Amino acid sequence: MAATLSPATARRRPAARVWRDRLPGIVMGGPAVLVFLAMFIVPMFLAFVLSLTDWNGYSLNFTFIGFDNYAEAFRNPRTVDAAIFTAVVAFCGTVLCNGVGLFIAALIAGNSRANTLLRTIFFYPYIISALIIGFLWSAMLSPEGAVNGLLGHVGLGPVPFLTEVGFAKASVILTIVWSHFGFNMILFLAGIKSVPAEYFEAATVDGASKWQQFRNVTLPLIAPVFTVNLVLTLVGLLKVYDIVLALTDGGPAGSTQTIVYQVLRDSFANSELGFGAAQSVILLLVTAVLGLAVTFARRGAEKKVAD
Amino acid sequence: MIKHRTLASVGTLTVAALALTGCAGSDDDGGGSGGTTEVSMLVNVTPNLTEEFWNELVKPFEDANPDIDVVIQNPGAEGVAAALPRLLTAGDAPDIVEQAPTVEMAPELVDLSQYDWAKNGPLADQYSIDGKYYMAGIGFQLQSLWFYNKTAFEEAGISEVPTTVDELTAALGKLKDAGWTPIQTGGDWMSSHSLQALALPSIVGEDPDWFAHMNAGDTTFSDSYGDFTATYADWVAKGYVPKDALGIKYPDAEQAFLSGKSAIYPMGSWFAGTEAKAEDKAEIGVFRAPAVDGVDSPAMGANIASPYSILKASENQDAAAKLVEFLVTDQKAVASQLEVDGNFRDGYEYDMDDLGKELLQIVADTPAESYTPTGQGYGERTLPTGYSDEINAQTQALIGGTSADKVDAAMDDWFASTAG
Numbered sequence: 218m219a220a221t222l223s224p225a226t227a228r229r230r231p232a233a234r235v236w237r238d239r240l241p242g243i244v245m246g247g248p249a250v251l252v253f254l255a256m257f258i259v260p261m262f263l264a265f266v267l268s269l270t271d272w273n274g275y276s277l278n279f280t281f282i283g284f285d286n287y288a289e290a291f292r293n294p295r296t297v298d299a300a301i302f303t304a305v306v307a308f309c310g311t312v313l314c315n316g317v318g319l320f321i322a323a324l325i326a327g328n329s330r331a332n333t334l335l336r337t338i339f340f341y342p343y344i345i346s347a348l349i350i351g352f353l354w355s356a357m358l359s360p361e362g363a364v365n366g367l368l369g370h371v372g373l374g375p376v377p378f379l380t381e382v383g384f385a386k387a388s389v390i391l392t393i394v395w396s397h398f399g400f401n402m403i404l405f406l407a408g409i410k411s412v413p414a415e416y417f418e419a420a421t422v423d424g425a426s427k428w429q430q431f432r433n434v435t436l437p438l439i440a441p442v443f444t445v446n447l448v449l450t451l452v453g454l455l456k457v458y459d460i461v462l463a464l465t466d467g468g469p470a471g472s473t474q475t476i477v478y479q480v481l482r483d484s485f486a487n488s489e490l491g492f493g494a495a496q497s498v499i500l501l502l503v504t505a506v507l508g509l510a511v512t513f514a515r516r517g518a519e520k521k522v523a524d
Numbered sequence: 525m526i527k528h529r530t531l532a533s534v535g536t537l538t539v540a541a542l543a544l545t546g547c548a549g550s551d552d553d554g555g556g557s558g559g560t561t562e563v564s565m566l567v568n569v570t571p572n573l574t575e576e577f578w579n580e581l582v583k584p585f586e587d588a589n590p591d592i593d594v595v596i597q598n599p600g601a602e603g604v605a606a607a608l609p610r611l612l613t614a615g616d617a618p619d620i621v622e623q624a625p626t627v628e629m630a631p632e633l634v635d636l637s638q639y640d641w642a643k644n645g646p647l648a649d650q651y652s653i654d655g656k657y658y659m660a661g662i663g664f665q666l667q668s669l670w671f672y673n674k675t676a677f678e679e680a681g682i683s684e685v686p687t688t689v690d691e692l693t694a695a696l697g698k699l700k701d702a703g704w705t706p707i708q709t710g711g712d713w714m715s716s717h718s719l720q721a722l723a724l725p726s727i728v729g730e731d732p733d734w735f736a737h738m739n740a741g742d743t744t745f746s747d748s749y750g751d752f753t754a755t756y757a758d759w760v761a762k763g764y765v766p767k768d769a770l771g772i773k774y775p776d777a778e779q780a781f782l783s784g785k786s787a788i789y790p791m792g793s794w795f796a797g798t799e800a801k802a803e804d805k806a807e808i809g810v811f812r813a814p815a816v817d818g819v820d821s822p823a824m825g826a827n828i829a830s831p832y833s834i835l836k837a838s839e840n841q842d843a844a845a846k847l848v849e850f851l852v853t854d855q856k857a858v859a860s861q862l863e864v865d866g867n868f869r870d871g872y873e874y875d876m877d878d879l880g881k882e883l884l885q886i887v888a889d890t891p892a893e894s895y896t897p898t899g900q901g902y903g904e905r906t907l908p909t910g911y912s913d914e915i916n917a918q919t920q921a922l923i924g925g926t927s928a929d930k931v932d933a934a935m936d937d938w939f940a941s942t943a944g
Binding site: 273360361380381467469489 | 914
C-alpha cells in the first residue's frame with residue numbers, strides 16, 4: 218500500500234508542524250480580523266436588523282416591520298430625488314475629478330520647481346475640511362458674494378449660483394470637483410512617475426508624438442491607478458454630505474439633497490432610525506455593487522499591463 | 525430589553541458610521557456626591573443660554589434646597605435633540621431634559637398631570653399627548669408675526685398695520701412702489717416661515733382641527749393651503765419676495781432687516797431679543813399675522829419656550845419635579861429665562877424695549893385657544909414626520925418660480941407617500 222501513495226501525500230507535513238507554521242499568521246492577523254468583525258461586520262448586521270424595525274431612537278420597545286422601510290425608501294419622493302441627485306453627483310464628479318486630475322497630472326509631471334509648487338497648490342483644497350470648503354464657496358457664490366461682485370464689475374448680472382435649482386446642482390458638483398481632483402491628480406502623478414523612462418525613450422526613438430506617448434504608453438501603464446481612482450472617487454461621492462450641508466443645506470427646494478444628507482436627516486432630525494438604517498443598507502449595497510462593477514470592468518485594461 | 529438596548533446603541537452608531545464612516549465616542553459622567561441628591565438637567569447651551577447662565581439660574585434653588593445638587597449637562601454641538609436618544613439608549617439619561625415632548629418621546633417621560641404648574645402653564649393643553657401633560661414651559665415663542673420697518677411704512681404711505689391678508693398684499697404693493705424690498709426672507713430653514721405666517725392664521729383660524737383633518741385625509745394640502753400658495757406665488761411674481769432670497773443666510777437676513785434694507789420681516793418673537801441688543805438699527809414695529817376676511821379669530825403660531833420634561837428613567841423624580849416647578853413658576857427665574865432668549869409670558873415682565881412691549885401686548889391679547897403649532901406641529905397636533913422640511917423645500921420652489929399648482933401637487937403627493 219505504501220508504494221501506492223502519491224508523491225504529494227508522501228511529502229505531507231505533520232499536522233502539528235502545519236499549525237506551528239500558521240500560528241504567527243493567526244496571532245498577528247487575528248486581532249485585525251476580530252476588530253474588523255466587531256467594528257464593521259457586526260454593526261452592519263445590526264444596522265440591517267434595525268432597518269427591519271420602526272425604531273424612533275427614543276423608545277427601546279421597537280417592533281419589527283419587515284421590509285416596510287425598504288418599500289418606503291423607494292416610495293418616498295424626497296429619498297428618490299436624493300438618490301437621483303447622488304447618482305448624478307457620483308457620475309459627473311467621478312468623470313470630472315478623474316478627467317481634470319489626469320489632465321493636470323500629465324501637465325505637471327515634470328521635475329521643475331514650478332511643477333512642484335503647482336502640485337502643492339492643486340492638492341491643497343483636498344486637505345481642507347469639506348465643511349470649510351462648503352462655507353467658503355457658499356459665501357463666494359451667494360447673491361452678494363465675491364463671484365457675483367466680480368461679474369458685476371464686468372457688467373454681467375448676478376448669477377443665481379445657489380438659488381436656482383440647475384445652478385445650485387452645478388455649483389455643488391463643481392465645488393466637489395474643485396475640492397477633490399487634487400487627490401486624483403496625486404495618484405495619477407504617482408502612476409505616471411512609475412512608468413519606466415525607457416518606454417518613453419523608445420517611443421521617442423520611434424517618432425511618437427507627446428500625445429501618442431501619453432495615449433499609447435502612459436495611459437495603458439497607469440490602468441491600475443485609474444481603477445483605484447475611479448473606485449475611490451465613486452465610493453467617496455456616493456457618500457457626499459458635508460459639502461452639501463455647508464454649501465446649500467440641501468436647497469433650493471431640496472434639489473441638492475444627497476442620500477446621506479437624507480439618511481442623517483431622517484435618522485436624527487426626524488427620529489426615524491429604522492428608516493435611516495434601511496437607506497444606509499441600500500446605499501451600502503449600491504456602493505459595493507458599483508465598486509465591484511468598476512473593478513471588474515477595468516480588469517481588461519489592467520490585464521494588458523500585467524501581460 | 526437588554527438586547528434591544530444593545531441593538532439600539534450599536535445601531536445608532538452604525539447608521540451614522542455607514543453614512544459618514546465617522547467615529548463615535550461616549551463619555552461617562554461621575555455619580556453624585558454623598559448626602560445630596562444629584563439632579564442632572566440636559567439643556568440647550570447657546571450663545572444666549574450659556575452654561576454660566578444655567579448655573580446662575582439654578583443657584584437660588586440649590587441654596588433653598590441644600591440637599592439637591594443640580595448638574596447642568598451640555599449636549600455639545602449635537603444639541604439636545606440628537607443627544608437625548610444617544611443618552612437614553614446608553615442608559616445614561618438625565619433627570620430633566622429641556623425639549624418639547626413628541627409622541628415618540630412620550631413613553632420615556634413622566635406624566636406631570638398631577639402638578640397644577642404643569643397643567644396650567646403656557647401652551648400646556650396644546651402640548652398634551654393623549655390628555656397627559658409631559659412638559660412645563662416658561663412662556664411663548666410667537667411665530668405668526670410680521671416685523672416691519674416704521675420708516676418704510678411711512679414712506680409708502682401706510683398708516684395702519686394690515687389686519688387682513690388683502691390689506692397685507694396691498695401694503696406690499698405700496699412698499700414695492702416706494703422702492704423698498706417688501707419682504708425679507710432667506711434660504712435655509714427660514715424660507716417657509718413667511719408662507720406659514722401667511723397661511724396658518726386663516727387655515728387654523730377657520731378649522732382649529734386642521735392638523736387632525738389633514739392626518740385623517742378629510743382635507744388635502746391643495747384644498748386647505750391652495751389659496752395661500754397661489755397668493756405667495758403671486759407675491760413672488762410681483763417681486764414682493766425677492767427671488768435671490770434663497771441665497772441669503774438667516775443671520776444675513778436678520779442684519780439686512782435690522783439695518784433698514786427691507787420693509788417686512790416674517791420671524792418669530794425671538795427676533796425681539798436680537799433687536800434689543802442691536803445698536804445701529806431701524807425703527808421696528810410688529811403686527812400679528814392677519815387672516816383673510818371673515819376669519820374672526822386668526823390663529824397664532826407659537827412654540828413653548830424652555831419646555832422641561834422629566835425622564836421616567838430618573839431615580840430622583842421628586843427632586844426633579846421640585847426643580848422644574850421652580851424653573852417654570854419662580855418669578856425671577858422665569859423672567860430671566862424669558863429675557864435672555866426674547867420670549868414672553870403675560871404677567872412675567874422684564875426690562876424690555878418698545879418692540880418687546882408690543883409683543884407682550886400681542887401675547888396678552890391672544891386667547892389661549894388661538895395658539896397653534898407651526899411646521900410639523902407638537903402634542904396631538906402633528907403632521908407626518910418630515911413635513912417641516914417638505915414645506916420649506918416647496919416654499920423654496922415657489923420662490924424659485926415654480927407654480928403654485930405644481931407645489932400643491934407635490935405636497936399632496938408627499939402626504940400620499942407618507943400615508944403609505
